[in-house]
Amino acid sequence: MSPDLWSLYSLMLKSRLFEEASAKLWQEGLISGEMHLGTGEEAIIAGVVSHLKDGDAMALDHRGTAAMLMRGIEPVSLLREFLGYTDGLCCGMGGHMHLFSKEHLVASSGIVGSEGPTVAGFALAAQMLRPETIAVAFFGDGAMNQGMLMESMNLASVWKLPVLFVCKNDGWGITTKSEDASGGDFNDRARGFGIPAVEVDGLDVSKVWEVSGSAIENIRAGQGPTFLHAKCVHFEGHFLGFQPIRVVRNPLKEMPKIAVPLTKSFLRIGGASLGERIAGMKSVMSSVITALRDPRRDTNNDPITRVRAILQSDPIRLKELEDQLEKDINNILRKVLGKVQP
Ligand SMILES: Cc1ncc(C[n+]2csc(CCOP(=O)(O)OP(=O)(O)O)c2C)c(N)n1
Ligand SMILES: [Mg+2]
Structure with a gap:
């Protein structure tokens, strides 16, 4: 079969x-x-x-x-x-x-x-x-x-x-x-x-x-x-709001949240040595750079995109199915919340 x-x-x-x-x-x-x-x-x-x-x-x-x-x-x-x-x-x-x-x-x-x-x-x-x-x-x-x-x-x-x-x-x-x-x-x-x-x-x-x-x-x-x-691959990382993935998705919004405290701690009087501070800064930046190449960002790893590509051979049936599923989800949201999410 x-x-x-x-x-x-x-x-x-x-x-x-x-x-x-x-x-x-x-x-x-x-x-x-x-x-x-x-x-x-x-x-x-x-x-x-x-x-x-x-x-x-x-x-x-x-x-x-x-x-x-x-x-x-x-x-x-x-x-x-x-x-x-x-x-x-x-x-x-x-x-x-x-x-x-x-x-x-x-x-x-x-x-x-x-x-x-x-x-x-x-x-x-x-x-x-x-x-x-x-x-x-x-x-x-x-x-x-x-x-x-x-x-x-x-x-x-x-x-x-x-x-x-x-x-x-x-x-x-x-x-x-x-x-x-x-x-x-x-x-x-x-x-x-x-x-x-x-x-x-x-x-x-x-x-x-x-x-x-x-x-x-x-x-x-x-x-x-x-x-x-x-x-398999989890696109969201471990859970929603998973930080490295959040940063690479929206660097302009997220980078300042990292850069400001990092700079403050770098310039702080007392505490870790200059060498240790540089190492800490490097380690944070390298985890962000690593996240840029993270396979969790690669849509080729999406099982739904893969099967959808095969079903494109019948685009009319595919559209009907997808429209129906979207309606079903909207109905669920309406039943649960009394409205559809924007
Ligand atoms: C007994 C126990 N230890 C630790 C945790 C904390 N914890 C929650 S999810 C998780 C990782 C689980 O990894 P995996 O089994 O590979 O599942 P994935 O999240 O990758 O799907 C851990 C350690 C827990 N919930 N239960
Ligand atoms: Mg796992």
């Missing part, structure tokens, strides 16, 4: 538009706390989630919005939750990170690595109560260094639990590069537990769909867990 690119694109774009709308609300100060978007990882989520059936479960990390939407959680209740309303998905207590839907068997958490124990629990219940159903965990490369995820992979292997472990590897854990925090190779780690590992381009939704489809088939057939390793 081949993937239905139209329905995958529709899932991806719906999620992107919803997250962009949430980002605007956050920028306006209507959503409190940090906001982690899953923009850039839509191909991984769509490729996997479109294989799920009734009774399948998902354990999600701090970027769970795309997966929840694609699994069919009502967008209005999700957005009302982000805004802290008492009629949100979890009574306005969970924000965007700590959510649960009993109906959809979905749980998310901001505790990095907790997707491991959660997915193992879901999968044990599936094995005992719901034959041929499975559980999927989505987590980042940072979570691969959490003991509880490794313990869960071990147990899932020993008990042959029906789990798909999906590592969305963006190469970063907040501001730490993966190579500075992770030893060895993630695929080898999974294989060390006796779990088959497959690597796929996380920007290519067709490939993710194909590879996860055959992994899920094996898992449903009782062959135990699989580890799926997919690389």
Whole structure:
């Protein structure tokens, strides 16, 4: 079977538009706390989630919005939750990170690595109560260094639990590069537990769909867990307002905010030596220059642009679909806020 690119694109774009709308609300100060978007990882989520059936479960990390939407959680209740309303998905207590839907068997958490124990629990219940159903965990490369995820992979292997472990590897854990925090190779780690590992381009939704489809088939057939390793890029960095990215996007507005205090501290009497001050200045400037070349600014890494280029072969259908999705998002905003965002 081949993937239905139209329905995958529709899932991806719906999620992107919803997250962009949430980002605007956050920028306006209507959503409190940090906001982690899953923009850039839509191909991984769509490729996997479109294989799920009734009774399948998902354990999600701090970027769970795309997966929840694609699994069919009502967008209005999700957005009302982000805004802290008492009629949100979890009574306005969970924000965007700590959510649960009993109906959809979905749980998310901001505790990095907790997707491991959660997915193992879901999968044990599936094995005992719901034959041929499975559980999927989505987590980042940072979570691969959490003991509880490794313990869960071990147990899932020993008990042959029906789990798909999906590592969305963006190469970063907040501001730490993966190579500075992770030893060895993630695929080898999974294989060390006796779990088959497959690597796929996380920007290519067709490939993710194909590879996860055959992994899920094996898992449903009782062959135990699989580890799926997919690389992707988060355009916003770790969270909205992530400073180096904010600076390179809008240098005229942001540079003075750095330059003024930096100059003041440079000229201050007493304190660090001249050599230390020059080194500090150099280090700040080099992190801004590095950000200029940051792959997170390269639109070629956008999985949505990639699949859209293929669908351009039918521009009329593409426009209809995109217009419809935009209308859907405006309807959601109208229901939640009583108006559409300008
Ligand atoms: C147990 C735990 N340790 C530390 C944190 C702080 N923290 C939040 S997100 C994050 C980075 C996670 O990196 P990764 O798993 O690669 O996910 P990404 O943000 O890159 O998608 C950290 C360390 C946390 N939330 N939970
Ligand atoms: Mg990461």
